[in-house]
Amino acid sequence: MKYPRIAVFASGTGSNAESLMKKMKDLGCEIEFVFSDKRDVGVLEKALRLGVKTYLVEKTSDRATHEEEVLKLVHRHRIDWIFLAGYMRLISASFLQTLQSHHQGATQIVNIHPSLLPAYPGSQAMERAFADQVPHSGITVHFVDEGMDTGKIIMQEQVALQKFESFSDFKMKMHSVEHRLYGQFLENVVTGKIPTLSYKETVEC
Ligand code: GRF
Numbered sequence: 001m002k003y004p005r006i007a008v009f010a011s012g013t014g015s016n017a018e019s020l021m022k023k024m025k026d027l028g029c030e031i032e033f034v035f036s037d038k039r040d041v042g043v044l045e046k047a048l049r050l051g052v053k054t055y056l057v058e059k060t061s062d063r064a065t066h067e068e069e070v071l072k073l074v075h076r077h078r079i080d081w082i083f084l085a086g087y088m089r090l091i092s093a094s095f096l097q098t099l100q101s102h103h104q105g106a107t108q109i110v111n112i113h114p115s116l117l118p119a120y121p122g123s124q125a126m127e128r129a130f131a132d133q134v135p136h137s138g139i140t141v142h143f144v145d146e147g148m149d150t151g152k153i154i155m156q157e158q159v160a161l162q163k164f165e166s167f168s169d170f171k172m173k174m175h176s177v178e179h180r181l182y183g184q185f186l187e188n189v190v191t192g193k194i195p196t197l198s199y200k201e202t203v204e205c
Contacts, residue, residue, distance in 0.1 A: 003029045004080040004189055004196040007073070009087040010036055014043025016085035016112055019179035020186055021050045027190050032077045035070065037089060059089075067095045074099070078199040081189055083182070084111040084144060088123075093146045106197040109144040112182045114174050116140060116156055121149035126174055130167050136160045137170075139177045141185050157181055 006024070008031055010017045017034055024031045034047040035055045047054045055073050059066045074082070080103070084091075091109065100107055115125040116138040129137040138158040143151040159177050161170055188194045 003027075005032045005078055005199070006081045006083060006186070006189070007032050007077065007079045008034045008083045008085050009070075010034065010041075010043040010085045011038045011088040012041055012043060012086045014041065014046045014086065015175055016178055016182055017043045018046040018050070019183055020083055020085060021047065021052050023183040023186050024190070025050070027187060029190060032079060033073065035073060037066070037087070043086070063092060064094075067092055071095065071098055075102075080108055080196050080199055082109040082144075083186070084109070085182070087111075090148060091144055091146060096144070096146060102200050103197040104200070107143055107145075108196065110154065110185070111142055111144050111149070111151070112178055113140045113142065113149050114178065116158065117142060117149055117153060126171055127167075130161065130170055134161055137174070139174065139181050141181055155181055155185060 008017045008020055021031050021034070031052050033053040033055055034043060035057065036044050037057060037059055039056060039058060044054050044056065057066065057069045096107055096109070099109060113121070113125060114137070115121070115129055117140040120128050126137070136158045138156055140153055141155040142149070142153045145151040157177055159174055189196060
Protein backbone atom coordinates (compact mmCIF):
# COMPACT_ATOMS: atom_id res chain seq x y z
CA MET A 1 0.00 0.00 0.00
CA LYS A 2 1.22 3.50 -0.78
CA TYR A 3 0.97 5.69 2.29
CA PRO A 4 2.05 9.23 3.16
CA ARG A 5 5.57 9.73 4.44
CA ILE A 6 5.34 11.04 7.98
CA ALA A 7 8.02 12.51 10.24
CA VAL A 8 7.58 13.19 13.96
CA PHE A 9 9.40 16.11 15.60
CA ALA A 10 9.80 15.99 19.39
CA SER A 11 12.06 17.42 22.09
CA GLY A 12 11.28 15.43 25.23
CA THR A 13 9.75 12.32 26.77
CA GLY A 14 8.00 11.28 23.60
CA SER A 15 4.86 9.54 24.85
CA ASN A 16 2.90 11.02 21.93
CA ALA A 17 5.63 10.15 19.46
CA GLU A 18 5.69 6.59 20.79
CA SER A 19 1.96 6.23 20.44
CA LEU A 20 2.14 7.58 16.84
CA MET A 21 4.93 5.10 15.99
CA LYS A 22 2.88 2.22 17.42
CA LYS A 23 -0.30 3.34 15.68
CA MET A 24 1.54 3.55 12.38
CA LYS A 25 2.82 0.00 12.85
CA ASP A 26 -0.73 -1.16 13.66
CA LEU A 27 -1.78 0.35 10.33
CA GLY A 28 0.89 -1.73 8.61
CA CYS A 29 3.27 1.15 7.87
CA GLU A 30 6.17 2.97 9.52
CA ILE A 31 6.91 6.50 10.63
CA GLU A 32 9.66 7.64 8.25
CA PHE A 33 11.79 9.18 11.00
CA VAL A 34 11.73 10.84 14.40
CA PHE A 35 13.67 14.06 14.70
CA SER A 36 14.79 15.66 17.95
CA ASP A 37 16.55 18.95 18.58
CA LYS A 38 17.64 17.70 22.02
CA ARG A 39 20.23 15.08 22.90
CA ASP A 40 19.57 12.31 25.47
CA VAL A 41 15.80 12.64 25.48
CA GLY A 42 13.29 9.84 25.95
CA VAL A 43 11.82 10.15 22.49
CA LEU A 44 15.08 9.08 20.80
CA GLU A 45 15.34 6.03 22.99
CA LYS A 46 11.69 5.11 22.33
CA ALA A 47 12.20 5.40 18.56
CA LEU A 48 15.35 3.27 18.66
CA ARG A 49 13.50 0.64 20.67
CA LEU A 50 10.74 0.56 18.06
CA GLY A 51 13.23 0.40 15.20
CA VAL A 52 12.31 3.81 13.80
CA LYS A 53 15.05 5.94 12.23
CA THR A 54 16.12 8.90 14.35
CA TYR A 55 17.88 12.17 13.66
CA LEU A 56 19.31 14.67 16.10
CA VAL A 57 20.04 18.23 15.01
CA GLU A 58 20.90 20.34 18.01
CA LYS A 59 20.52 24.07 17.71
CA THR A 60 24.13 25.20 17.83
CA SER A 61 23.81 28.34 15.70
CA ASP A 62 21.04 30.64 14.49
CA ARG A 63 17.48 29.53 13.85
CA ALA A 64 17.73 29.81 10.06
CA THR A 65 20.76 27.50 9.87
CA HIS A 66 19.12 25.00 12.19
CA GLU A 67 15.93 24.97 10.13
CA GLU A 68 17.95 24.54 6.93
CA GLU A 69 19.51 21.40 8.38
CA VAL A 70 16.11 20.09 9.40
CA LEU A 71 14.64 20.85 5.97
CA LYS A 72 17.40 18.79 4.37
CA LEU A 73 16.07 15.75 6.25
CA VAL A 74 12.53 16.56 5.19
CA HIS A 75 13.64 16.81 1.55
CA ARG A 76 15.84 13.72 1.66
CA HIS A 77 12.91 11.63 2.89
CA ARG A 78 10.33 13.46 0.72
CA ILE A 79 8.17 13.95 3.82
CA ASP A 80 4.47 14.58 3.23
CA TRP A 81 3.36 15.31 6.79
CA ILE A 82 5.17 16.53 9.90
CA PHE A 83 3.60 15.72 13.27
CA LEU A 84 4.94 17.87 16.11
CA ALA A 85 4.71 15.98 19.41
CA GLY A 86 6.19 18.04 22.21
CA TYR A 87 8.55 19.87 19.84
CA MET A 88 9.68 22.88 21.84
CA ARG A 89 10.47 25.31 18.99
CA LEU A 90 8.37 27.67 16.97
CA ILE A 91 8.41 26.98 13.24
CA SER A 92 9.36 29.99 11.13
CA ALA A 93 7.27 31.43 8.31
CA SER A 94 10.01 30.62 5.82
CA PHE A 95 10.10 26.95 6.92
CA LEU A 96 6.34 26.79 6.41
CA GLN A 97 6.59 28.44 2.99
CA THR A 98 9.19 25.90 1.89
CA LEU A 99 6.90 23.07 2.95
CA GLN A 100 3.99 24.65 1.11
CA SER A 101 6.04 25.02 -2.04
CA HIS A 102 6.59 21.24 -2.01
CA HIS A 103 2.96 20.35 -1.39
CA GLN A 104 1.00 22.46 -3.81
CA GLY A 105 0.29 25.11 -1.20
CA ALA A 106 -0.79 22.78 1.58
CA THR A 107 0.77 23.15 5.02
CA GLN A 108 0.89 19.55 6.11
CA ILE A 109 2.37 20.17 9.53
CA VAL A 110 0.30 19.60 12.65
CA ASN A 111 0.69 19.83 16.41
CA ILE A 112 -1.03 18.47 19.50
CA HIS A 113 -1.59 20.76 22.45
CA PRO A 114 -2.93 19.95 25.93
CA SER A 115 -5.67 22.57 26.21
CA LEU A 116 -8.84 23.62 24.47
CA LEU A 117 -7.19 26.25 22.29
CA PRO A 118 -7.36 29.21 22.11
CA ALA A 119 -7.30 28.81 25.93
CA TYR A 120 -3.86 28.22 27.47
CA PRO A 121 -1.49 28.38 24.50
CA GLY A 122 2.23 27.89 25.13
CA SER A 123 4.07 25.92 27.76
CA GLN A 124 2.71 24.49 31.02
CA ALA A 125 -0.83 24.49 29.63
CA MET A 126 -1.99 21.60 31.81
CA GLU A 127 -0.38 23.07 34.92
CA ARG A 128 -2.02 26.45 34.35
CA ALA A 129 -5.48 24.98 33.69
CA PHE A 130 -5.15 22.84 36.81
CA ALA A 131 -4.03 25.82 38.92
CA ASP A 132 -7.12 27.69 37.71
CA GLN A 133 -9.28 24.65 38.51
CA VAL A 134 -11.15 24.96 35.23
CA PRO A 135 -14.14 22.56 35.20
CA HIS A 136 -12.91 21.10 31.94
CA SER A 137 -9.83 21.37 29.81
CA GLY A 138 -9.02 19.26 26.78
CA ILE A 139 -6.83 18.43 23.84
CA THR A 140 -6.44 20.16 20.48
CA VAL A 141 -4.92 18.95 17.21
CA HIS A 142 -4.20 21.92 14.96
CA PHE A 143 -2.31 22.98 11.88
CA VAL A 144 0.93 24.79 12.59
CA ASP A 145 1.50 28.40 11.69
CA GLU A 146 4.33 30.65 12.83
CA GLY A 147 2.48 31.65 16.01
CA MET A 148 2.41 29.93 19.38
CA ASP A 149 -0.41 27.34 19.07
CA THR A 150 -2.43 29.68 16.84
CA GLY A 151 -2.95 27.52 13.73
CA LYS A 152 -6.31 26.32 12.42
CA ILE A 153 -7.99 23.82 14.76
CA ILE A 154 -8.62 20.35 13.32
CA MET A 155 -9.93 18.31 16.29
CA GLN A 156 -10.69 18.99 19.94
CA GLU A 157 -11.87 16.85 22.80
CA GLN A 158 -12.90 17.97 26.27
CA VAL A 159 -11.43 16.42 29.40
CA ALA A 160 -13.25 17.08 32.68
CA LEU A 161 -11.29 18.15 35.72
CA GLN A 162 -13.04 16.61 38.73
CA LYS A 163 -13.16 18.37 42.08
CA PHE A 164 -10.32 17.16 44.31
CA GLU A 165 -8.66 15.29 41.43
CA SER A 166 -4.87 15.16 41.75
CA PHE A 167 -2.70 16.76 39.11
CA SER A 168 -1.10 13.43 38.26
CA ASP A 169 -4.51 11.80 37.62
CA PHE A 170 -5.59 14.76 35.49
CA LYS A 171 -2.33 14.61 33.53
CA MET A 172 -2.71 10.88 32.94
CA LYS A 173 -6.24 11.38 31.60
CA MET A 174 -5.05 14.22 29.34
CA HIS A 175 -2.20 12.11 27.94
CA SER A 176 -4.46 9.19 27.23
CA VAL A 177 -6.85 11.45 25.26
CA GLU A 178 -3.87 12.97 23.43
CA HIS A 179 -2.64 9.57 22.33
CA ARG A 180 -6.07 8.48 21.11
CA LEU A 181 -6.89 11.76 19.33
CA TYR A 182 -3.53 12.11 17.56
CA GLY A 183 -3.72 8.42 16.64
CA GLN A 184 -7.16 8.99 15.12
CA PHE A 185 -5.85 11.91 13.11
CA LEU A 186 -2.88 9.83 11.93
CA GLU A 187 -5.23 7.06 10.84
CA ASN A 188 -7.36 9.56 8.91
CA VAL A 189 -4.25 10.76 7.08
CA VAL A 190 -2.91 7.27 6.36
CA THR A 191 -6.25 5.92 5.12
CA GLY A 192 -6.76 8.97 2.90
CA LYS A 193 -9.82 10.25 4.77
CA ILE A 194 -7.75 13.41 5.05
CA PRO A 195 -6.16 13.88 1.63
CA THR A 196 -2.40 14.27 1.25
CA LEU A 197 -0.79 16.49 -1.32
CA SER A 198 2.33 14.49 -2.09
CA TYR A 199 5.84 15.81 -2.16
CA LYS A 200 6.75 17.35 -5.51
CA GLU A 201 9.40 15.01 -6.87
CA THR A 202 10.98 17.64 -9.09
CA VAL A 203 12.32 19.81 -6.28
CA GLU A 204 16.09 20.03 -5.83
CA CYS A 205 17.39 19.39 -2.33
C1 GRF B 1 2.17 16.86 25.26
O1 GRF B 1 1.35 17.22 26.32
C2 GRF B 1 1.80 17.61 24.01
O2 GRF B 1 0.45 17.91 23.94
C3 GRF B 1 2.60 18.88 24.14
O3 GRF B 1 3.82 18.47 24.71
C4 GRF B 1 3.61 17.32 25.50
C5 GRF B 1 4.60 16.29 25.07
O4 GRF B 1 4.54 15.13 25.86
N1 GRF B 1 2.73 19.54 22.86
P1 GRF B 1 5.25 13.80 25.36
O5 GRF B 1 6.74 14.13 25.17
O6 GRF B 1 4.62 13.39 24.08
O7 GRF B 1 5.05 12.81 26.45
